Amino acid sequence: AQTVTQSQPEMSVQEAETVTLSCTYDTSESDYYLFWYKQPPSRQMILVIRQEAYKQQNATENRFSVNFQKAAKSFSLKISDSQLGDAAMYFCACQPAGGTSYGKLTFGQGTILTVHP
């Protein structure tokens, strides 16, 4: 069983500034994947970034990067140079790496990010 906890229901940031969204997880799996998904008001689910737990190097995608602390079971998302289009609900999610577990994600409760101009 897995649990994912996002302790920040809401966050706000000024345009062009940096913001970090927190996520902690718990899993009994020895190997797993971690994801951040973005859900704008359109409701569409958009993958922001993903991390393979066996990789020590933190994933980076343009302005988005993660701080993956495996021992602490922490997976935070840093958004640099925030843009108005970054305003959305952000979900952290965890998935076991086994073949029967593809796509079976456990999601956190979400963090609403507001970007102020």
Add this chain to the structure above:
Amino acid sequence: NAGVTQTPKFRILKIGQSMTLQCTQDMNHNYMYWYRQDPGMGLKLIYYSVGAGITDKGEVPNGYNVSRSTTEDFPLRLELAAPSQTSVYFCASTPGRGNEKLFFGSGTQLSVL
């Protein structure tokens, strides 16, 4: 490529009514999923399928049924709708390789009154 297509986008049901949420994908993905998202919450897995003819329960399957007769289609059936089933329903698919992302549909907003 249309991706994952869900219909309808919105629906209001009365308590006790039944309906089928349609989902189709044109990416030849073997793996398909139904998630529900309650207001202000994360998504929870209802049912999933690893290929035509194979389905299995997720975390919250009660009150739902699914079938998978083709690779493309994965309909979700609600029998005897209840207010607790008011939610946004997402269908998703993936090729089924490791950390491949999920391809989501645009969701169906269902209200049971």
